[in-house]
Amino acid sequence: MTGLSGKWHLLLTILQLAVVSLSFADLPVLLHFMTLFLFAGTETIRLAATNKFYALSHELEQAEKQQAHLNETFKAVRNERHDFLKHVSALHFLLEHQKHDEAKAYLDDLVGEYEQTNLSIKGERGIVAGMLHQQYKRAQTAGITLVYDLDLPVSALPLPDRHIVALAGNLLSNSIDAAEEWQAARGKQAEVSMQLYKKSGLYLLTVKNTTMPLPVNIVDRLFEVDGLTTKGEEHDGLGTRIAKDIVHKHGGYLDFVHKDEQFTVKIKIPSVTGDIQKEQKD
Numbered sequence: 001m002t003g004l005s006g007k008w009h010l011l012l013t014i015l016q017l018a019v020v021s022l023s024f025a026d027l028p029v030l031l032h033f034m035t036l037f038l039f040a041g042t043e044t045i046r047l048a049a050t051n052k053f054y055a056l057s058h059e060l061e062q063a064e065k066q067q068a069h070l071n072e073t074f075k076a077v078r079n080e081r082h083d084f085l086k087h088v089s090a091l092h093f094l095l096e097h098q099k100h101d102e103a104k105a106y107l108d109d110l111v112g113e114y115e116q117t118n119l120s121i122k123g124e125r126g127i128v129a130g131m132l133h134q135q136y137k138r139a140q141t142a143g144i145t146l147v148y149d150l151d152l153p154v155s156a157l158p159l160p161d162r163h164i165v166a167l168a169g170n171l172l173s174n175s176i177d178a179a180e181e182w183q184a185a186r187g188k189q190a191e192v193s194m195q196l197y198k199k200s201g202l203y204l205l206t207v208k209n210t211t212m213p214l215p216v217n218i219v220d221r222l223f224e225v226d227g228l229t230t231k232g233e234e235h236d237g238l239g240t241r242i243a244k245d246i247v248h249k250h251g252g253y254l255d256f257v258h259k260d261e262q263f264t265v266k267i268k269i270p271s272v273t274g275d276i277q278k279e280q281k282d
Helices: 006-023 029-096 100-121 126-141 161-186 216-220 239-249 273-281
Strands: 145-150 191-199 202-210 253-259 262-270
Touching: 006 029, 029 100, 126 145, 126 161, 161 191, 161 202, 161 239, 161 262, 239 253, 239 262
Parallel strands: 145 191
Antiparallel strands: 191 202, 202 262, 253 262
16 A cells, blocks of 8 residues: 555546536636635645555554564574573583583584574563564674674663664664675675663764775765665665654764774764753744
């Protein structure tokens, strides 16, 4: 669903045709102007309704993706819990038979697997955990090192969950895209990191990634212009603008640095965004 249904389009078209037919009638000038305004008003309603339906459709699509990510994360946790006793039994067997080196190697592998999930979901609310876990798996599949250096959960940001997912999700997705391109070109492992901590009433969120050199005209307007992207035609270039709009909406500040094939985004968000929004509205 990307707009009004055919039924509503037909109804509005009939109404507009009826209005147009009145313009040919022998009516006072004032009524002719009224028919013109009625026609324009009908078309405005059509466009507004179509845009609203499109926005709702986009939100529904994003919600479905987030639900899928959450389900995937839940499945991973459930599988790990299901296999936990099996791993304990295997370790117990190795230790009973004095196979300490094998037990240590087995345990190291096991801890590494659990950390992949734990780093993504520790202390996070469901929808945010799903997004972080999905981005972690995506980076892992691409052979990219993704580090979550979080003093507190991303869910702790004083934003609605949908804004946290859109903000962090877009930043991570863009970073992984750029790192993947750099990795293919340079033949070395790329890195992406997300850091979050709180200081002096501010939440400080930093996302870094390796990247290919970017044209100056792109860098200067990267977070300002819709549709501007350093990636291929299949990308719409909306992610950076969406991120900046969310930060500004909550009274925050966004800055970025591109230097020596590394791109860094730094975001500061006040711990109490509601008061700032109220002051800006007043």
